[in-house]
Amino acid sequence: MEQLLILLIFLPVVGALVTAFTGNAAKHVALVFAVASLALTAVVAGQFIPDASTQFVVNLPWIQDLGIHFHAGIDGISLITVLLTNVLVPIIILASYQHNYKSPAGFFALILFMQAGLLVVFTAMDAFLFYIGWEAALIPIYFICAIWGGKDRIKVNMKFFVYTIAGSLFMLLGIIYLYLQNPAHNFDIQAFYQLHLDPVQQGWIFWSFFIAFAIKMPIFPFHTWQPDTYTEAPAAGTMLLSGIMLKMGIYGVIRWLLPIVPAGVQEWGNTVIVLSIIGIVYASLIAFKQKDAKRLIAYSSIAHVGLISAGIFALNTQGMQGAMIQMLSHGVNVIGLFFVLDIIFSRVKTNTIAELGGIAKSAPKLAIAFLIIVLGTVALPGTNGFIGEFLLLIGIYQYNIWAVVFAGLTVIFGAVYMFRLYQNIMLGKTNDLTAGFADIKGTEQIVLVIICTLIIVLGVYPKPILHLSEASVQQLLEQVNQKLTSVK
């Protein structure tokens, strides 16, 4: 069993190394490795028993003198994020087929390398390993965005890099602190769960971790890097950042923050929910005013993540389960949206909303796909966005009725700006620019069909996914509550 997880983590590394030397055939090689990873994930998901236990555990001594182990495993929560990563990476690679990037070998190798880093993050049961994965995922995306990005890429990505690494360094400080508190002197997550820290210590640890996670997600007011970075990044970079990377922050909160410092969460959770809700309203309002479609989606992503984070900090099963499924749905939807914008940009060289219009006339297939993705994003019942947002709102409702009133605005606002976006781009009068708009074909079609299928299937029948994580989520919440009562 344990070989399976090692294979899962290192297959993308091997893929990256191979891809780096394949020159112009890189995209095919990368796709083969990504699909192989996906197949492997399917095997893992098939063998996974949906109870609360951690399965496929690998625990090898790594740097023993420092108490560092290569300790990884998959439970229900990890499995969702692993699925998310390994489903989306092949889609992202396929979505990059239409581009002729310079030095493609490097580009696709970096994507696979990042995939390995993400998988380490999502499976690590050792805090040091988690940190390594955290940074290992950042370096490739920095290079992807800064080499293949738009014209402001250097400045924007420097901000992104310094911002995120600042957060992660303080997280490292927190990890070292926990390590020193741990009598066993190791980084094992179970040992960290058992630590008895007083509320003041927990408050400090909470912030040292939370800032890292909040920057990654991003939560207001740590979001200032995000719109610029998304806008300047190449399409694949934006998809990686918004589809998968921001889930690192959400996953980190669930896995490392709640169970280790529950008293800190209890003390500061309200603050986080308030920040999240401010973020929802603020980002939605800004999204209204955006002239650039890519920026609009970037801001809408802040609003969606705000809802997820509020749901998690409500600390109940519905909120948490909603967060799990919404991570997956948001990943699929946002990738779909950015892909559609990328298709439009590659034809007419602009994403400015005012310059577009009437594309639906000449590109009906694109119009249908785009509509399905927009419906998923605005959480229409029957699409994947619905079940997640519904559960999240129930979770927040149980926490506080006023919170849900404001958090619910995300659904209304979201519907307004997303439909307006759709209307302005796809409907209305055709102008000179969009007159001869060619409809989707080839790989574009394949990618959009996959995404639309996922949106509908997950929306109609989300039970298997919810079932995967349910036991783990419940155990986690029990653990948190138990620890909270024992502190009192």
Next chain:
Amino acid sequence: MNIIITIVVTALAVLYAGLFKAKKALLPLTLVGLLISLAFAVTAWNSNTVYYGMMEMDNFAIAFSSLTILGTIFIFLLTQNYFAKDSENVAEYYTLILFALAGIVIMVSYTNMSMLFIGIEIMSVALYILAGIRKSNFASNEASLKYFLMGAFSTGFLLFGITLVYGATGSFSLHAINQYLVGNYQAVSPLFYPGVILIMVGLCFKIGAAPFHFWTPDVYEGAPSLITAFMSTVVKTAGFAAFLRLFAGTFAPLHDFWMPPLMAIVCITLFIGNVTALFQKNFKRMLAYSSISHAGYLLFSLVTLTANSANNVMVYAAAYTFASIIAFAVLILVKQKTGHDNFESFNGLGKRNPLVALALTIAMLSLAGIPLTAGFIGKYLMFLNVMNEYQIYLVAFAILNALVGFYYYLRVIVAMYFKEGAEVVLETPIQYKVVLILSVIITIFLGVYPTIILNLI
């Protein structure tokens, strides 16, 4: 002892070979000599030989000797045609570097204050000449003069300190001084305290810690790049080993007394090194300031003394040495081709020189302390060391400085990969490739699997 003898004999042999115009034999001869001395060092492991109470080849000394010898070998591999365009008598350069190395081996193995002084002087005198070896170059002369004046000045501090300690204890022997401290802990002579401070100041001059760092940027910039590489890696490592031997060993009982001023030095060094490096337009000068900031991180090991302090310095020094050697090797290649060493001359390097650019990227990531490189393990150990006593503010301060560090180390990467440039193709001789590849392998290997050197000493 046979390590030092081998190095000195090699130095003399090289000088004679130079006299008889055997130019082709110089480099092989030097490398063979260094490899033999490295072999002597490695085989002396765990032997703990003491030489008349003056030097002791304990594992600490052997580990640091090996590291400095290895670093020197790498630097010699980079001498390919480097000195030949400056002078007819290349043998002098080789001999002087070897003499400096002999001094360094003494500096890492002394057990007597007089040997510390002798070691530092043997090393320094050779370096004064090396810094100014481009006789007709104004900057090189300036570097030599500054280095000499500052070096002589700091040696004065060191000697005065040693004298005071001698006055208090009646001995030069580290063991006797330590015994005196342990025995008279309540009644240490008042002469002793200023002695310790003066020695600290003297050594801080040598390692380039702020506020005694003013010579560093000018000397590093003015000296020939290869000599700068030698000074900022091998010499710096030796300085730290000497520092550590004295303060972590002999003066350890007085830790409470000398720790606060040292902490102040650490903070100033980190701050000045990092912030000044941020504003440099010249790559070589940036490296000089970054070397100051690394001195700050290295001193962390003395802020909290633990059983691992020496080993942590060893790991950090190794990480720093190999990353810096890569940086200087690439700098030399770029300067040879473009004639400049400012950041702009690195523009667009990544396209045509994938190996060189990748090596420099890994070196910069290691210096910045990104995981999976040796530099991260080094920094991590240093942070862990001071966190042991929960000096969280110091670590938080260091983290802020590390952030500044990311910014200026990334500038080179930004220039190489993200900016458009003249697309020059560097001429990379085979020796350079060997050094680059070996250093990259060491950097990554120590970053991924550092277990082998974590409990060395």
